[in-house]
Structure formats: C-alpha cells, structure tokens
Amino acid sequence: MATAQEMLVFYTDAEIAVLKGQRVRFGERDLTRADLAEIRAGRREWQLRVDAEGRRGRCGWATADFGGTT
Structure with missing residues (x-):
C-alpha cells in the first residue's frame, strides 16, 4: 500500500x-x-494524514536549557 506522502x-x-x-x-x-x-x-484528506504523521512522536512542546555559561 502507498504511503500517505505518496498518495498526497x-x-x-x-x-x-x-x-x-x-x-x-x-x-x-x-x-x-x-x-x-x-x-x-482527497488531496486535503491525504495532506491531513501526512501532517499527522509528521506530528507523531512529538509532544508539542520543547524544553529550554537555562544552565548555559556566560
């Protein structure tokens, strides 16, 4: 089966x-x-799937490191 990106x-x-x-x-x-x-x-549907696959595994937030040297 084709991937979401291929279908898009x-x-x-x-x-x-x-x-x-x-x-x-x-x-x-x-x-x-x-x-x-x-x-x-159909293109919109597959674009949503590609976007969802891109978000998979990401938590939606980032951490900051304020312990840098100055």
Whole structure:
C-alpha cells in the first residue's frame, strides 16, 4: 500500500492534470474527465494524514536549557 506522502503526491498530480485541461467543451456539452472537487477533497484528506504523521512522536512542546555559561 502507498504511503500517505505518496498518495498526497498522486492527488496533487491529478489536480494539476485537471487544471491543465482535462475538461473539454463541445458546443453546449461540457465533458470533464475527472471531478476536480473530489480530487481536492482527497488531496486535503491525504495532506491531513501526512501532517499527522509528521506530528507523531512529538509532544508539542520543547524544553529550554537555562544552565548555559556566560
């Protein structure tokens, strides 16, 4: 199975492809090969997973060392 980072790249690439023109208009008919809103929703989902993986193992706070030499 692909990692969250790989899936994020996949969805980002798909979004770029759609934005570059995977939409065609024939007179009154509009043909979209992919649903941009659905791709963006998937990208956001995978971005959240990548962000969560980046936070895993971190406690959310840091310690300070005030015992330095002067």
